[in-house]
Amino acid sequence: MVSAPELISPKSSRVAAARRLGKRNFRTKERLFLAEGPQAVREAAGHGVKGEATLVELFATAEAAERYAEIITVARKAGARVHLADEAVIADISTTVTPQGLVGVCRFLDTPFVEILAARPKLVAVLAHVRDPGNAGTVLRCADAAGADAVVLTDASVDLYNPKAVRASVGSHFHLPVAVGVPVEEAVRGLQDAGVRILAADGAGEDDLDDELDKGTMGGPTAWVFGNEAWGLPEETRALADAVVRVPIHGKAESLNLATAAAVCLYASARAQRDRARRG
Numbered sequence: 001m002v003s004a005p006e007l008i009s010p011k012s013s014r015v016a017a018a019r020r021l022g023k024r025n026f027r028t029k030e031r032l033f034l035a036e037g038p039q040a041v042r043e044a045a046g047h048g049v050k051g052e053a054t055l056v057e058l059f060a061t062a063e064a065a066e067r068y069a070e071i072i073t074v075a076r077k078a079g080a081r082v083h084l085a086d087e088a089v090i091a092d093i094s095t096t097v098t099p100q101g102l103v104g105v106c107r108f109l110d111t112p113f114v115e116i117l118a119a120r121p122k123l124v125a126v127l128a129h130v131r132d133p134g135n136a137g138t139v140l141r142c143a144d145a146a147g148a149d150a151v152v153l154t155d156a157s158v159d160l161y162n163p164k165a166v167r168a169s170v171g172s173h174f175h176l177p178v179a180v181g182v183p184v185e186e187a188v189r190g191l192q193d194a195g196v197r198i199l200a201a202d203g204a205g206e207d208d209l210d211d212e213l214d215k216g217t218m219g220g221p222t223a224w225v226f227g228n229e230a231w232g233l234p235e236e237t238r239a240l241a242d243a244v245v246r247v248p249i250h251g252k253a254e255s256l257n258l259a260t261a262a263a264v265c266l267y268a269s270a271r272a273q274r275d276r277a278r279r280g
Contacts, residue, residue, distance in 0.1 A: 010089055015093060019092055022034065032107060033106055034095070034106070040169075041068075041075075041103075044104050046078075056079075056081070056107060061084070061085060065084060068101075110160060111177035117193075123143075125142075126224065127151065128156060128226065129154070132158065133162035136160070138169070138258075139258065139262045143172075144169075146266035148270075149177070150178065153180045154182055188241070199243050199245050200227075200233055201226050202245070207244060209248060218268065220273075222273075225241060229258040
C-alpha cells in the first residue's frame, strides 16, 4: 500500500513551480516542461540525454502510484523527485480536464539542428508555419511511427513543449531528435546540402504523390515540409522545395487534415526507401 499523500495543498512551492510550466515564458526560462499521463511519464522516466535523466520531478496521486508502480520505480531509479499528491494538487498542475493522476516535470530535449544534419538523416518531417499544438504533436507522432530520423520545427511554428503538443505526441517527444526554432530557409538549405530531397506537401501541388511513387523518385533521403492546415505553405516556402506534391483525393472529400496528410506522405517515403534498400 502507498502512504497517504504528502502534498495536500496546491499552495506548495513545488506545486506552484510546476504549475507555472503551463506558460511558455516559464518553460523557456527554466528549460522544463510538463508530461501528463502514464504513457508520456513512462517514456520520460526511461529517457535521458547525454547521461542526464529527462524526468526531474513526478507528482502522482496515491491511486496512480499504486496502479503504475513500475513507473514510480523507474522514476526513482532515474533520480527524479517523486511526490505523492492529492487530486486537488494534480488538477492544479495539470492542463487537462480529466487528469490521469501522473504529471512529470521534464528537461527540454530538443536537438541542435547541426547534430541532425551530421547524422545524415534519410527521412525528416519539417513543420513550417504549423501553429496548432495538437497538429504539431500528432505529426511528431506520425513521424515517429513511420520511422523518421528527425523532426524540425521552424521558428514560425508552435512551441514543441506546449502541453497540447506533448499530449498529442503520446510519448513520441522522447523517441526521435527534434530541432526547434530553425528558420525555414536554413532548414531547407541545410537538408539539401546534406543530400536530402525536399518535398513540400500542398493540396495544390503540381506533382501527384502516386506519380512520384510510380516514377521511383522517392527512395532516397527525403524531407517533407508541412504547412499550416488553414492556409497551407506560403509561396516563398514552396519555392524552396525540390517538388511540391499533393496527396491525391480519389473520393469526394474536399481535403485531408494536416496530420492525415503527413501520415500518408511519411509512410509513402518510408515504404519507397525500404523497397529501394531491398533492391540494393
